[in-house]
Amino acid sequence: MAPKFVVFGGNGFLGKRICQNAVTAGYQVVSVSRSGKVPHSTELNDKQWIQEVQWTAADIFKPDSYHALLKDAANVVHSLGILLENENYKKTLSKSPTTGSKSSLFSLGAGPNPLRKSSPYFTYEMMNKQSAIILANTFKQEIIKKGKKEQAKINERSFTYISADKGFPMIPSGYINxxxxxxxxxxxxxxxxxxxxxxxxxMFDEHRNAIGPRSFIHSALELLYCGNKFLLQNKLQFMNDLIRPTVSTQQVSHSILTKVEDSNFKGIVTLEEILKT
Structure with missing residues (x-):
């Protein structure tokens, strides 16, 4: 049987590309999200791999709702998080400036808002930090239950956390902290x-050409990055730290699979390393 690959936030902007790459690589893929919904897509290629994924609903803050899924998992991915603690930013930025229709263009890996507006969980501390620690600890406990012989097979298991390159201008320090x-x-x-x-x-998606906030932000950041590179020639360090290259969800998910399949790798994968893979 193929190794089991469990992605929390698997129906989100990045999560679904991680699922896609894992399916292509031959893994048994399980997506876990609060809704358990299958991501909507009109692309034929998406429809093919989507059918291969087990889409499951669970609450990441309640291990009893998903610990059984981790029992025989070889690889676990945490692809959840929020950019701002005020949930309203997604409501505003999820509308196309030309049509007013909703999209998920600005969700940074989390997809649809995982929690209600009034939820006490919608904070950096809970969504970006505690949810990951709870999940990692639950995975750890399932490993411990298997006994010392299985525990010793460290190289056969991985836990991937989607962190961030740096903070963003005008975004509270609590995000990156x-x-x-x-x-x-x-x-x-x-x-x-x-x-x-x-x-x-x-992040942007290579296969999505819809006009919307994420597309505009991506274009603006690319313009600034090219200007810093070719006009300023990256000579000002503070500009280099401020203006960073963008990266596609396909590049990130490909990099994740590369590191997961390297049994000797553990640690941090920088933005520069992701762009090279």
Whole structure:
């Protein structure tokens, strides 16, 4: 039987591409989200791999709702998180400026809002940090239950956390701080699985050409990055730290699979490394 690959947030903007790549690589793929809904797509290629994924609903803050899925999992991915603690930003930015229709263009890996507006969980501390730690600990406990012989097979298991390259201008420091704090806690569990920390920048999807906020932001960031590279020749370090390259969900998901399949790899994967894969 093919190894089991469990993606939390698998129906989100990045999560679905991780699922797609895992299916293509021959894994038994399970997507876990609060709704359990299958992502909508009109692309024929998407419809083919979507049928191969087990789409499941669970609450990441309630391990009893999903611990059984981790029992025989070889690889687990945490692809959840929020950019702002005020949920209204997604409502505003999820509308196309030309049609007013809703889209999921600005969800940074989490897809549709996983929690209600009034939920106490919609904070950096809970969504970006504690949800990942809870999931990693639950995976760890399932490994411990298997006994020392199975525990020793560390290289055969991985836990991937979708972190972030850097903070964004005008975004509270709590965003990147919560990511870094989660990284530290996950890396401390290296005796049970290989921690893989992905640090992508602003993400776009290569197969989505819809006009909307994410498309506009992507174009603006690319223009700034090219200007810094060719006009300023990357000579000003503060500009290099501020203006970062964008990366596609396909590049990030491909990089994840590459690191997962490298049984000797564990640790941080920088934006620059992701862009090279």
């Amino acid at each position: 919560s990511k870094r704090e989660a990284e530290i806690e996950i890396e401390r569990m290296h005796e049970y699985f290989r921690p893989i920390i992905m640090r992508p920048g602003f």
